[in-house]
Structures are given as C-alpha cells and as structure tokens.
Amino acid sequence: MRRYGPAVLLLLTGAAILRISLLSELYLRYVQAGLRPYLVVSGFLLVLLGVAAAVAGRREQEPHGAHGGHHAPRIAWLLALPALALLLFPPPALGSYSAGREAAQRAAQGVGAFPALPAGGPVALTLAEFSSRAIYDSGRSLTGRTVRLTGFVTRDDDGTWYVTRLLVSCCAADATTNKVEIRGADAPPADAWVTVTGTWHPKGSLGTDGAWPPVLDAASVRRVAQPANPYERR
Template sequence: MKRNVQVLLLLFLGVGLLHISLLTDLYLRYVREGLRPALIASGVLLIALGAVSAARDGFPFNRPRTDGAQDHDDGHGHSHAGGPKVAWLLYVPALTILFLAPPALGSYTASRDEAKAPKAPSSSSSGDSLFPALPDTGVVPMSLNDFSSRAVWDTDRTLKGRTVRLTGFVTPGRDGTWYVSRLVISCCAADAQVRKVRVHGASAPPADAWVTVTGTWHPTGKVGTDDASPALDITAVRRVPAPKDPYHDMVTGPGGG
C-alpha cells in the first residue's frame, strides 16, 4: 500500500500542477506569472517520476510478498507492511489543486492588516521630485500602490485636486467603514503585502467584490510621516469582474505605476 500512495501522489500532483499552469490561469492565484515555466517543468517531472515508479513496480503497484510475512494492523493506526494509513491524507492537497482550486486571497487576509502605504521612497540625489506630476487628463487611473505612496509620502501634494480611478476588492472595516484593497506578491501568495485605501462617501458593496472607484484624495494625517494614511472621497463606484491576475497591481497608460 505504501508504494501505491507514493506513486499515485506523484501522478496526481504532477497532473494538478499542469492543470493549473498549462491548461488554465489558476496558478496566478498562488504565484507570479513569471514562475509558470517552473510549475510546468515541475509537473512534467513529477509525472515522469510517477510513471517510472509505476513501471518499475508493475501494475497495480502491489507485488506479492515472498518472505512469508502477512500484512496486519498493530492497533496503532498503521500496517507493518504498508506504512501509516494517515498517508492517504496526502491526497487531499493534490486532489484539491486538481478538482477544487482554492480562490485567491481576499478580504479575510486584507482585514488582518491595518491600512498602510509602501515604505518611504529613497531621496533623489538629483533634487528631482520623487513623485512627478500626474498627467493633465480628466480622470487619472492609478494603481493602489502608487496612490498610497503619494497619499502618505508626497509632500508636493501632486494628488491635490485631481480625480483618480482605483480598482481593487472590497474589504469591510469597523463601524461601517470599508476599503478598496489589493494584495501584492513578490514571489507567491505566502509573501503577500496588503495595500488598502479607505473609502469615504458611499456604502460598501459586498466583501470581496471587485470594484472600480472614482474620486479625489482625502488627506488623513500629516503627509510625509507615518501618521498619514491613504483615503479617497469617491464620486462613483462600479462593480467589475475579478482580474485574471489578482496580485498584479499595475496600471497601463497615464498615471500607471
């Protein structure tokens, strides 16, 4: 039985990795887009190892014992001949990836962290502003990362009087407050960092709903210090489909960053 568990586990894991990385975009719920080739290679390798093991042991992977030993249970939850029965639980993550891919991280994770901006940018040696002026357009689409950085650290106040557009998922706060949020990853979902912008002026849509909000900067705290926090007075809220890559907090076009 132990060989069955090992061989089938390799095959299921390999097929699961290929399913989420080669046939679908589900891998983007767990890792960055650039890791796709590594996931595909890992899936192929696992399937190859499982196939070699299956061919070596013969089908259905159980060879009869030739030493006269008999399988028996010792009363402690495992068989002397086949290893611990709990090994079957290893199939759970493999089958979950294959048949029931967990959703991307959302409001449950974001609500565990306080709203905070990225670290203060390094000073410019040339004397140029760290935050260049926003393009002279009506509504400026921005990433939550860029908006948060400007709202907290931009002492030139380039956001003042400008109408911006942000996209993210809804995270409920305390006492009826809510946030537009994004989770940004460096490698995988395990290192996700939260970006949250508090919203003023509208009731909250359902938690985890993806929305695009339009509004103006709501100054909170002293800009240039840790007391400041990103917030927005909104004039419009629109429900939008969840993006293919939920951790990619970038905007193409004017105001992107």
C-alpha cells in the same frame, strides 16, 4: 495496490500543478507570473516520475507472506488529499480575511517629490501608487486629479469600507495589505471586486500614521470581475 501509491501521489500532484499553471491562470492566486515556466516544468516532471513509478511497480513481484507495513501505506494515502483538493477545488485568492489580519505596512520611502501624473483623466493607479503619492508626495501630485482604483472590498465594524489589494514579492505567502478608504458611496459586499473613480481626500501630515490609510472621495463605484492576477507586485 500499495505498489502504485507513490505513482498515484506523483501523478495527482503533477496534474494539479499543470491544471493551475498550464491549463488555466489559477497559479496567479499563489505566485507571480514569472514563476509559471517553473511550475509547468515541475508538473511535467512529476507526471513523468509518476508514470515511471507505475511502470516499475507493475514489474515488481510482490513478496509472498509479507504482513508488515500495512499501516504506513494507508497513512501515506492521506498525502493525496491536498493534491486532489487542488486538482478539483483550487482555493480562491486571498481576500478580506487575510487583509484584515495584516498590520498597516507602507513603502519604506521618505517624503519627497513624485513625477507628475499623466495628463487627462481619470488616471488609473494601483493602490500602491495611490497610497505612496497620498502619504509621501511633497508635491501633492494627486490634488484635483481624478483617479481610478480597482480592488476588492473590505469593511470595518463601524461601516467604514476600503478598496483593498494584496501585494506580493514572490508568492501569496508573503502578501501584505494596501487599502484606500472610500467615502461618499455605499459599501458593496465584502470581497466584491470594484473599480472606484474619485478624487483624493487629503488627511494627516505627510509621512505620518495620520495619513494612512489614504482616502478617496468616490464619484462612482462599479462592480467588476476579479482580474486574472488579483495581486499587485511590489
């Protein structure tokens, strides 16, 4: 059985990668959509290598009288556990726990005028777009406009709650937090996904810590399903 250990590890890892990238959209919990082709190719290559290793192991003649090296193969089997867990129980997207550990990080841009928002409403904005305009827009383009934001719920101990979204450049490992404080509505459970419609509530001076996090006065809060891609892109 030890001869097939490397083959099984390769097959499990390849199958796990293909499961999240080819057979579902679970890969979006970990990396950007543009990396999908690389994941699929990697998964197929690992499966092919696993098959080749299994064939080679079958052809090998196990040495007679060999008693050493029993422990190393047994320990190596522990490497199969992460691949098996990913295959059977893929972890959820990062949520309120990860967001709560992030320091406030804002776009590295100065105060200035932003382009006008589209006519009509409510205007659907990402949290990054809303936050940038709320904190840095000298033209106050959010004033009097009804906007719609979607994200998951995070809460402070004092009852303050936020619509939150994690932003990634490449993968979940570099995720940072963007959040908007919601006022005028009861807080849904933590990690619930919601769409909030409302109007900007100005606070603080432009470009200062006092303006962060931005605030939205809610007119409606609606529970929604988690989107296939739970992250916003920088």
